[in-house]
Amino acid sequence: MLAAAPAAPGACPGGPRTAPVATSGGVRIGAISYPASAPLADHEIALTFDDGPDDEHTRQVLEILRRHCLRATFFLVGQEARSDPVTVRAIAAAGHTIGAHSQTHPDSLAALPADAARAEIADSFTEIRQALAPAPPEDRARLLRFFRYPSLVDSPALNDWLAQQGIAVISADLDADDWEDLGSEDILARAIIRTEQRKRGVLLLHDYNPQMIAILDRLIVALERRGYRFVQLTQAD
Helix, strand or coil, X not given: CCXXXXXXXXXXXXXXXXXXXXXXXXXXXXXXXXXXCCCCCCCEEEEEEECCCCHHHHHHHHHHHHHCCCXXXXXXXXXXXXXXXXXXXXXXXXXXXXXXXXXXXXXXHHHCCHHHHHHHHHHXXXXXXXXXXXXXXXXXXXXXXXXXXXXXXXXXXXXXXXXXXXXXXXXXXXXXXXXXXXXXXXXXXXXXXXXXXXXXXXXXXXXXXXHHHHHHHHHHHHHHXXXXXXXXXXXXX
């Protein structure tokens, strides 16, 4: 059985490996959507999780990452952050990167009127900041100028507006289709196969999905045994 023993106190020396991403000048990364990707070396993977926070499921993901001494990026929905600010602060306190993922997660921001679409983005950052307000300064700083579109559906006008705000658009290079009605083993297989095909990249997962959570530990171990290293996306400017 592929499983990791819990990390003992002080068992994560040296801190996480990081991949700094610039946020000024209209940066857009992720091969699923754009020509450019994150500055990752061969066999480097950046884990990202969408659609949280969720008290039960996000906490399970945080515990698995803690056991593996890994730090990921969580793209949070504004209304979920407002409903569960304690979990937002738990994500930050564990040292993970936080980005925004819209206020209500509409299927397509591009289909909304321009003002409504921009408000979806701005309001999500506001809600996350408010959730983090009681946290220490170092935890509040975990919210970076990173945005991921719901369903990865962008628009040129919104991309231009995000560039003016100094916000980077983070898509993904790899996904496991865990937003579909798939069983755990299918999710695991797709994640490994697609990672092996590309050999590096930003991997998109969903922390609300119990089927994904059921194989997350095994996925991490399987990729590490194949020589992959996990890195944390950080802000370069």
